[in-house]
Amino acid sequence: MAPRSVVALALAAPALMVGSFTVASPAGGAPAGSVDPIVIAVEAPLTGSQSSNGKDMLRGVKLAVAQQNARGGVLGRPVQIVRIDDRADADYALASVDKAVAARAIAIIGPYNSSVGVINLSAYLEAGIVPLRMTSATATEGFGATTQPMVSQTSPVEIPYLASIAKNRVVMLVDPSSYTTTVANQTGKGLEKRGIDVVQIMLDPTASSYDDAVAEALALDPDVVYSSTYYPEGTKIAQALAAANTTAKCFMNLANVDNAFVSEVGVGIAQSCTYSGVPAAGQFPGAETYVAQYKAAFGKQPDVWGSFTYDSALLLFDAMERAGTTRFAQLTAAVLATKGLKGATGTISINPESGNRRQAPMFILTVNDAGDFVIKQ
Known part of the structure; x- marks a missing residue:
């Protein structure tokens, strides 16, 4: 413009x-x-x-x-x-x-x-x-x-990893904001192309609890519950998944990668999930x-x-x-x-057509015993 x-x-x-x-x-x-x-x-x-x-x-x-x-x-x-x-x-x-x-x-x-x-x-x-x-x-x-x-650089990292841990179905819990819906849609389409069923459940970002949304997701018998949210919502979802004692794997997208996420849920629950994102600066x-x-x-x-x-x-x-x-x-x-x-x-280096960074860093992450987000080996 x-x-x-x-x-x-x-x-x-x-x-x-x-x-x-x-x-x-x-x-x-x-x-x-x-x-x-x-x-x-x-x-x-x-x-x-x-x-x-x-x-x-x-x-x-x-x-x-x-x-x-x-x-x-x-x-x-x-x-x-x-x-x-x-x-x-x-x-x-x-x-x-x-x-x-x-x-x-x-x-x-x-x-x-x-x-x-x-x-x-x-x-x-x-x-x-x-x-x-x-x-x-x-x-x-x-x-x-x-x-x-950008989302265009996030989904290509998420899709092969999720396809490696999901045999049949991924249920996505999605915040209605622009970023979270865009990345959920792009990753979902990529998984569907690989033959994986994808179901999206839209969230109310003002809700005090997502226990009902997590129960609805687990009732669909997913291999993975994917949280396309910002970290305040992601903490509630991770806690609800841990309390449900489910075999479904927990995956959190980029906007949940925040030290406050780990502080709020504790290292044990944080380690029960994997994440897409970039690690804290010390990992670069x-x-x-x-x-x-x-x-x-x-x-x-x-x-x-x-x-x-x-x-x-x-x-x-x-x-x-x-x-x-x-x-x-x-x-x-x-x-x-x-x-x-x-x-x-x-x-x-910047792509002058889009303004996006060429080869932006993006990884699959886990949380270590110190509570730090680290690149999954």
């Missing part, structure tokens, strides 16, 4: 704090605040049931910005973060864009939820704000760029430096999605430097032309 307007990019500000980090002086020794900062927004669920993901996302960007400002910023200007809390709620999608416009942000890292992104990613582009999206649904392709896996080859820096900055281990927002920020800084400007058209072109960028999650 072609943008109709471009937001003014400069916002004068005094010396500022980014979380626990002070913005460093820009290149050339000028004092912080003497030049206009480059404003980037981070849209994430910073409150609500998915806040552990959102806070990790924000910390990833804060770390990248602190490091970049310590090197003199970008194009001789410090970088400033604006936090936008969408609460994982599509009702806040357009209000989030308004906040980014009011802050004069030149780029947005986020949103995380595809149900939010299908509403507001086009609005960001219309406002002249470059999106580095964290959405996975196919409907969000073509709106900016992403460093994380070459991410040791990022993990150490994250722990030093925040006093805790990084979760999954902060490593991708960290890389999104690196990509954005690299694109600005290559473009020599923060202007929308030139910056967008530079983002889409990214090739061979080294990040915490591996080497990043």
Whole structure:
């Protein structure tokens, strides 16, 4: 979608704090605040049931910005973060864009939820704000760029694994959001092509319990119960499956891969399921430096999605430097032309047609005795 307007990019500000980090002086020794900062927004669920993901996302960007400002910023200007809390709620999608416009942000890292992104990613582009999206649904392709896996890169990993453990039937418990329905449909079609019966049961995301939905699924005598949900729902499903003492295998999709999932259900129940997704940063080859820096900055281990927002920020800084400007058209072109960028999650190259990451990391995961998501051997 072609943008109709471009937001003014400069916002004068005094010396500022980014979380626990002070913005460093820009290149050339000028004092912080003497030049206009480059404003980037981070849209994430910073409150609500998915806040552990959102806070990790924000910390990833804060770390990248602190490091970049310590090197003199970008194009001789410090970088400033604006936090936008969408609460994982599509009702806040357009209000989030308004906040980014009011802050004069030149780029947005986020949103995380595809149900939010299908509403507001086009609005960001219309406002002249470059999106580095964290959405996975196919409907969000073509709106900016992403460093994380898309549904088109998730289902091809899920299908052969599920076909190896399901002889006859997979029952899917599906949250009605954009991402969860899209991945369930694509994976389901792939399994049906392999001769496996697939049944979908739609969930009410506001339900306090999914015991009845799990009982309905188990009554169909499945080999696998597949949870296409976000982790707050997935915890209830995993607990209900464990309580049912069933022989049906538990499989959780990408959006359940969250340290809070393990904390809520306990290591034993978490180990009873397998997962599609990406592991915490410590599992990525070459991410040791990022993990150490994250722990030093925040006093805790990084979760999954902060490593991708960290890389999104690196990509954005690299694109600005290559473009020599923060202007929308030139910056967008530079983002889409990214090739061979080294990040915490591996080497990043962007497909300029879709904005998707080429060869995005995606694995089948298990949970180890320490409660960490690890790549299944």
